[in-house]
Amino acid sequence: MSIVTTKKSSYDLFNPTEDHLSLRQSVASFAERELDDQAKENDETESFNEILFKRLGSELGIFGITVPEEDGGHGLDPLASVIIHEEMSRFDPGFTLSYLAHEVLFVNNFFYSSNASQRSRYLSKVITGEWIGGMGMTEPGAGTDVLGMATHAVKKGDRYIINGVKQYITNGSVGQVFVLYTKLDKNAKKMTSFVIESSYKGFSVGKKEEKMGMRSSPTTQLVFEDMEVPEENLLGEENGAITHMMRNLEIERVTLAAQSLGIARRCVDIMCDYTVRHREAFGKKLMEFGQIQRLVAESYADYQAARALVYQVASELGPDVRNSLGAASAKLVATQMAERVSRNAIQVLGGYGYCREYPVERLHRDAILLSIGGGTNEAMQKNIASDLKKLWSE
Numbered sequence: 265m266s267i268v269t270t271k272k273s274s275y276d277l278f279n280p281t282e283d284h285l286s287l288r289q290s291v292a293s294f295a296e297r298e299l300d301d302q303a304k305e306n307d308e309t310e311s312f313n314e315i316l317f318k319r320l321g322s323e324l325g326i327f328g329i330t331v332p333e334e335d336g337g338h339g340l341d342p343l344a345s346v347i348i349h350e351e352m353s354r355f356d357p358g359f360t361l362s363y364l365a366h367e368v369l370f371v372n373n374f375f376y377s378s379n380a381s382q383r384s385r386y387l388s389k390v391i392t393g394e395w396i397g398g399m400g401m402t403e404p405g406a407g408t409d410v411l412g413m414a415t416h417a418v419k420k421g422d423r424y425i426i427n428g429v430k431q432y433i434t435n436g437s438v439g440q441v442f443v444l445y446t447k448l449d450k451n452a453k454k455m456t457s458f459v460i461e462s463s464y465k466g467f468s469v470g471k472k473e474e475k476m477g478m479r480s481s482p483t484t485q486l487v488f489e490d491m492e493v494p495e496e497n498l499l500g501e502e503n504g505a506i507t508h509m510m511r512n513l514e515i516e517r518v519t520l521a522a523q524s525l526g527i528a529r530r531c532v533d534i535m536c537d538y539t540v541r542h543r544e545a546f547g548k549k550l551m552e553f554g555q556i557q558r559l560v561a562e563s564y565a566d567y568q569a570a571r572a573l574v575y576q577v578a579s580e581l582g583p584d585v586r587n588s589l590g591a592a593s594a595k596l597v598a599t600q601m602a603e604r605v606s607r608n609a610i611q612v613l614g615g616y617g618y619c620r621e622y623p624v625e626r627l628h629r630d631a632i633l634l635s636i637g638g639g640t641n642e643a644m645q646k647n648i649a650s651d652l653k654k655l656w657s658e
Contacts, residue, residue, distance in 0.1 A: 267532050267564065277575050280343065287326075287344055291351040294324050303356035306480035307626050312438055313359060313480065314396075320363060321393025328391035330372045330515070330583075335383060336391050337375075342515045342581040345372075346522040346574060353526025354533075357630040358480035360523055361637075365434035365481075366390065368516050370397025373443050374459060376583050377499045377508040382459060386441060398435035400444040400460075400486050401509070403428070408643045410445075410509075411453050415488065417446040424458065424498070426491045429470065432637075436484030437469050445505055457505035458497045466491030477629030513639065514581055514591040520638045521574045521594045524602035527627045527634075528567040531609035534624055535560050538613055550612070559612050563605040570598040589651040595634075596644040602631040 268278075279285040298316060306313055321327045329345050331337025338344070345368065352360040371390050374397070375383065389395040406412040415428025426446055433442075444460045460467065470485025500508060539550035539560065550556050574597075577590035606628035610617035617624050635641045 268529060284344055284347060288347045288351060291348050295352045295355050299355035299359060310479045312482045314438060318393045327367060327393055328371055331375050336388060342518060343578040345519050346578040349519045349522035350526040353523040354530040356480060357523050357527055358478040361478050362435055362481040364519050365398045366396055368519050369399035370443055372515060373512040395440040396435055396438050398433055398439040398442045400430035400433055400442050402432050404431045408640055413447060415446045416450055417448055417456060422495050424493045426488045426493055428488050430486040432483055433486050434481055434483055436486050437472060437482045448502055454503035455505040456502050457499040458493050459499055460493055464491050478633045514587060516638045517591040517595040518574060518578045520634050521598035524598040524634050525571050525574060527602045527631045528605040531606050531624055531627055532563050532567055535609050535612045556612055559608045563608045566601045566605060570601040574598050589648060592644040592647040596641050599635040599641060606631045
């Protein structure tokens with residue numbers, strides 16, 4: 265049993281069309297059947313389930329969600345992507361993070377930044393799951409301050425020679441293709457992006473990070489030592505990457521927020537099942553105690569409030585529709601909520617919550633990453649204040 269149903273009402277913010285509802289049902293069924301049982305082992309061993317990942321394309325068919333049908337995708341919207349991330353994150357947020365890096369950071373980003381020739385070379389490979397994708401932006405000395413990056417490209421004849429190091433790259437050790445952000449002028453506040461392959465001369469994978477959470481998703485450095493990239497792999501124009509980077513950040517932020525929703529939803533489900541059906545104290549079900557009621561009730565209400573915001577923002581996003589204020593707000597609210605709710609779940613379950621018999625301790629560890637990745641929550645606060653300042657200065 266779950267706190268969320270898939271019943272279609274006259275208007276449903278969370279399933280606005282039959283396509284959205286059908287997508288939710290198929291992803292939810294697959295996730296419960298296939299993701300749940302393998303999540304604990306892959307968290308403990310820090311292993312990426314590549315076979316299962318490929319099945320997301322070959323069996324479930326959820327790569328290319330936001331790519332138009334005429335280009336081989338599903339022609340759906342960011343809200344559909346939010347549905348997928350919420351449903352999968354109920355069972356394995358780490359595995360879902362690798363899906364996000366492939367589907368949002370590479371596929372969506374690449375499609376809306378590339379030309380027809382580039383799409384013909386790469387799109388079918390990543391939509392089928394033959395190749396796994398990712399994105400290289402963060403560096404050892406440049407995270408939130410993305411324009412402080414040091415990775416540098418120099419044009420030589422019909423190629424670009426790239427040097428630098430990228431840090432905390434999801435799918436870094438398993439990906440074959442990446443969107444890479446660089447500078448042409450180290451001192452300029454402009455960026456240039458390329459599509460690169462792991463087979464390129466000068467490309468190598470650096471250290472693999474040992475993480476607190478999201479352990480079933482590989483995170484590594486990418487190292488470029490005189491890496492040669494053909495000029496036809498330039499995405500858009502030189503020094504023109506900031507625009508499509510910012511556009512993609514908005515769908516990234518709402519899908520990270522959706523991961524927070526999935527974590528919180530699973531935690532509330534577990535709390536309800538544990539306190540209503542199983543655990544008793546002093547001759548009463550645990551849910552009968554006021555202290556427990558507060559933790560469960562506030563968790564449920566927080567989840568529902570955050571969910572409404574995330575889906576409302578997602579419903580208004582599109583390739584040509586920007587909403588920096590909404591995306592930052594959704595990520596800030598949902599990620600903070602998931603940390604509170606998962607911590608509440610540990611407290612409600614007591615010793616069981618602190619041990620690995622129940623998944624809430626893993627979900628709590630996973631939730632913490634979401635307030636860091638895709639722009640820290642401190643950056644979200646700064647962005648929200650900046651956008652509000654602009655609105656009130658008009």
